[in-house]
Amino acid sequence: MSKTVQRLEAKESIDERTQRVLRGIIEGYITSNEPVGSRSLSKSLEMGLSPATIRNIMSDLSDMGFLMQLHTSAGRIPTDKAYRFYVDQVVVANQLTRKLQKRIQEATQEGGMNQVEDLLISTTRLLAGLTQFVCLTSSPRVETSILRRIEFIRLSSQQILVVLVTRNGQVRNKIIATTEDLSQDFLNTVSSFLNDQFHNRNLHEIRQQILESMVEDKERYDRLLAQAVRLGKKAFEVADAPELYIEGQHNLIFSERFRNLNSSRGLMDAFEHKSMIMNLLDSTVKADGIQIFIGIENELESLQDCTMVKAQYSDQNNVLGTIGVIGPTNMDYQTVIPVVDFTARILSQTITQQSSSCD
Amino acid sequence: MSKTVQRLEAKESIDERTQRVLRGIIEGYITSNEPVGSRSLSKSLEMGLSPATIRNIMSDLSDMGFLMQLHTSAGRIPTDKAYRFYVDQVVVANQLTRKLQKRIQEATQEGGMNQVEDLLISTTRLLAGLTQFVCLTSSPRVETSILRRIEFIRLSSQQILVVLVTRNGQVRNKIIATTEDLSQDFLNTVSSFLNDQFHNRNLHEIRQQILESMVEDKERYDRLLAQAVRLGKKAFEVADAPELYIEGQHNLIFSERFRNLNSSRGLMDAFEHKSMIMNLLDSTVKADGIQIFIGIENELESLQDCTMVKAQYSDQNNVLGTIGVIGPTNMDYQTVIPVVDFTARILSQTITQQSSSCD
DNA sequence: ATTAGCACTATCAGCTGATGAGTGCTAATA
DNA sequence: TATTAGCACTCATCAGCTGATAGTGCTAAT
Known part of the structure; x- marks a missing residue:
């Protein structure tokens, strides 16, 4: 019993300095998309630590399962566990720029959108464009x-x-x-x-x-x-199968950010099985806010190199559906999270307006 | 005047033997997807011609614009002009196998297709699957x-x-x-x-x-x-914009047959501009039958490495829309053409049945 | 506890020469 | 005169080698 506690504590008690190093590696990898080594990190961190010290810390972090190497003499990259730590402990969602907020609002309020379908499609496309990832949206469950x-x-x-x-x-x-x-x-x-x-x-x-x-x-x-x-x-048997909108699939192939994804093919194929993806998207029933699935946290195997960031949208009464993006695990969480969040909110707002406009 | 006639005749009068060589090269390239050289052709043709003779003929064909080389010491590949010759003069559309015919018929007669939309989508998907190319269908003009x-x-x-x-x-x-x-x-x-x-x-x-x-x-x-x-x-202003269904885009990336296409990116991007593609698909008004656009015959630049094979479908009275595939110029015309043709016919038939079932 | 130093390792770009498939040209041949 | 054998040449590809680079782990000194 005390052993468990100790182990838990050991897990929890990553000291401040180690945390900063870990964070440095994660952010370094997010921005550069390259494994980060002790030398460059020693410089960029500006903590007055020599590469050798960094190496020791890195070695500890590897033991704890936060880092891994693609091969012996390569720098280190964060594991899914590291991203989880990062998302839970470190990330404080950026405020979106006014400009971006405006862009999202305008895109969802374009004219000629009296059908929900159009709104959903254009919002999906918008989010795919903004993030340069694949964006998925489930239509309201009839x-x-x-x-x-x-x-x-x-x-x-x-x-x-x-x-x-x-x-x-x-x-x-x-x-x-x-x-x-x-x-x-x-x-x-x-x-x-x-x-x-x-x-x-x-x-x-x-x-x-x-x-x-x-x-x-x-x-x-x-x-x-x-x-x-x-x-x-x-x-009333009409349309049991809710619809799924997918946009930005080409990013999987052409976006630089997806480059070290070993199987974009598998993902593409997965998108063909819409019902499977639907389940994935709508599965978790969490009342509110953003949900994030990192790498192996995704049930679907072909998604396990990716992170899915999703949020539900609703009218004044009910949750209607889910909108989310799928990107590389080393996506820029600091901006992706608030973008998805904000988009879902605006979507909710727009739909609420529409449905309250009837007598 | 007589000069023009002469030139025309010269163009027309490719002697039997030369035609057989050209045909051999085209078919060789279609099956192997590799430039074909004089030696291998000499063998496969079984006309008792030595490689050297073949080379002379090839040289002539190059001069006439039927063949080209990617670089000096590579075999030759057919030009668009050669494919045009092949399609016009040589190809006699294969009879489809009974099995394939059945497959197409069954796919279009699946249950739950009371909406034309569903029928079109599933037919488009079918044709993409059969050909392993990209398949496009325009919905009936409202x-x-x-x-x-x-x-x-x-x-x-x-x-x-x-x-x-x-x-x-x-x-x-x-x-x-x-x-x-x-x-x-x-x-x-x-x-x-x-x-x-x-x-x-x-x-x-x-x-x-x-x-x-x-x-x-x-x-x-x-x-x-x-x-x-x-x-x-x-x-009656409803839905001025007719819809376009696209399936099999992933073949562009993953199918072996598209491998020596220099810009699949360009094509992917082009598919985003649906109205442009619509025009392309519906543009030509030729009463009946199959239409084929080879390479540079396509108006759209990003299509100029590809061949588009398309056919119109109709009910008993009117042409409704177009269904077609886009594949590499060295596609297997002998089977692609009848597959597209047959599919379009079955589609017409199915739609005609549907619309005549009302009183 | 930290760090400098060193041996070690994997990747990568660039160069090399060998190989092979293919051509064009020329001279011999039927 | 049409065909073909022979030969020199070209180019792409590939394996193998190189040095440079950027990492690591370990150890001994601070």
């Missing part, structure tokens, strides 16, 4: 969206178009097949019934309730209700 | 689509959702703002008016006619008509 309006449009004797509008301005369409020929008048009755019944409820609840009704009212014979339930069931 | 149904849905006192369904199953949404608060009942009247008026007409015509009505009926005061025209005008 599941948790609030119904604003549902409408049925008769296309033919066998086909009905469902139009579903959510509070935050998403519009979903689905063509459903029917065996029975239903008149437009009847469909109107059904839709106004559903609109009355379920106005301002979220789709998940609605679905739930419809399923319950199906059991409950089985015996009761009421054509309207029966059809409403049947159509409603089909209609 | 312009020329035939109206099946238009509907207005009141979202709030200032917002109206327009839903527009075309004959071939495309659904477009647009939220438009109004100053006047219009009841749903009124909107229903307007939409059934428009549906009656414009049923089975194409959107371009409709737009035209609405504009005419605006002039014509200016003085006539009829609330219904006036609003119908006003809303109609806004509604």
